[in-house]
Amino acid sequence: MAVTEIERDAMRRALSLATRGPRGLNPQVGAVILSPAGEILAEGWHRGAGTPHAEVDALSKLTPDATRGAIAVVTLEPCNHTGRTGPCAQALIDAGVARVVYALDDPGDQSSGGSDRLRAAGVDVVAGEQSEQAHELIADWLTVQQRGRPHVTVKWAQSLDGRAAASDGTSQWITGPDARADVHRRRAEADAIVVGTGTVLADDPALTARDGEALRPQQPVPVVIGARPIPADAAVHRHPHSPLFYDTHDLAEVLTDLGERGVQRIFVEGGPTLASAFIAAGFADTVLAYIAPVLLGGDRLALTDIGVATIGDARRLQVDEWVPLGADLLAIAHPVSP
Ligand code: AOF
Ligand code: ZN
Numbered sequence: 616m617a618v619t620e621i622e623r624d625a626m627r628r629a630l631s632l633a634t635r636g637p638r639g640l641n642p643q644v645g646a647v648i649l650s651p652a653g654e655i656l657a658e659g660w661h662r663g664a665g666t667p668h669a670e671v672d673a674l675s676k677l678t679p680d681a682t683r684g685a686i687a688v689v690t691l692e693p694c695n696h697t698g699r700t701g702p703c704a705q706a707l708i709d710a711g712v713a714r715v716v717y718a719l720d721d722p723g724d725q726s727s728g729g730s731d732r733l734r735a736a737g738v739d740v741v742a743g744e745q746s747e748q749a750h751e752l753i754a755d756w757l758t759v760q761q762r763g764r765p766h767v768t769v770k771w772a773q774s775l776d777g778r779a780a781a782s783d784g785t786s787q788w789i790t791g792p793d794a795r796a797d798v799h800r801r802r803a804e805a806d807a808i809v810v811g812t813g814t815v816l817a818d819d820p821a822l823t824a825r826d827g828e829a830l831r832p833q834q835p836v837p838v839v840i841g842a843r844p845i846p847a848d849a850a851v852h853r854h855p856h857s858p859l860f861y862d863t864h865d866l867a868e869v870l871t872d873l874g875e876r877g878v879q880r881i882f883v884e885g886g887p888t889l890a891s892a893f894i895a896a897g898f899a900d901t902v903l904a905y906i907a908p909v910l911l912g913g914d915r916l917a918l919t920d921i922g923v924a925t926i927g928d929a930r931r932l933q934v935d936e937w938v939p940l941g942a943d944l945l946a947i948a949h950p951v952s953p
Pocket of ligand 2: 668669693694695701702703704
């Protein structure tokens with residue numbers, strides 16, 4: 616049977632409920648249980664790994680009598696596996712639910728197949744309702760599932776002649792206040808902010824996302840990569856989240872580990888060496904270059920060795936947007952494959 620207007624409304628509601636849950640190891644999922652006549656009986660959402668899934672959260676608010684013949688509207692295909700919880704498909708069958716409308720297929724090898732299990736038990740299943748919105752909601756989580764690592768944004772500020780600092784190493788401030796405010800807005804959208812130990816030693820950054828002086832409600836976890844010891848009184852130790860330290864220089868290992876911790880987007884702000892390492896390894900999904908109308912000359916380049924020996928090896932980018940920020944210009948770009 617086609618999706619009804621009531622079910623469509625319930626999906627919009629479920630998508631909104633999903634956003635109450637945290638970003639992390641598990642996707643954000645919402646669920647609404649409707650009576651056969653279309654009244655809302657219960658709502659649920661997933662509160663993060665290890666807690667009940669959205670459907671089970673909603674079912675738990677109802678007696679077995681109430682769920683018989685009901686309609687479940689869920690933003691993700693009910694899972695088919697026993698992980699930290701589950702399987703939701705079986706819970707819906709056991710509750711006597713007659714129909715399930717969901718938005719997106721579960722991408723997991725183990726967790727998918729819930730729709731088949733439901734159909735095999737005689738439940739009427741409709742997939743794909745508002746799948747675009749559901750996809751947008753958990754796009755970053757899906758990226759981590761597919762690639763096994765978070766989305767990487769590499770950011771730097773440079774003079775018009777491509778320098779990141781003056782000859783003596785001083786670099787505060789190349790860009791103006793509008794560019795710096797833009798950086799803070801973008802930091803708040805990342806789950807983690809990554810620097811090298813060199814940057815911590817040179818600049819002692821706070822690695823917080825601020826709005827003027829005030830801390831933004833959403834703070835990225837600070838991540839420090841490198842073997843050099845950090846002073847005990849470094850500003851990063853006063854960050855609202857405990858910093859993560861990695862001794863390794865194997866960025867793939869770091870990214871895999873961050874993905875396994877539920878980090879979906881990282882913001883690399885770590886100075887020329889670290890930025891270059893991410894680019895050389897092919898991990899820079901988005902590049903943000905803040906370009907200021909100053910000339911610095913000298914040898915403190917914004918990037919060092921990125922593995923380009925000859926012009927044929929040049930890393931080509933496509934600029935998605937040129938953004939004027941006061942006197943500065945931001946290039947938002949992504950790599951194009953050769
Ligand atoms: C659902 N409803 O609300 C969510 C689902 O380890 P577990 O038991 O928490 O399972 C995690 C997997 O379950 C996750 O990777 C994803 O495939 C699915 N998430 N499924 O039916 C939910 N959050
Ligand atoms: Zn589940």
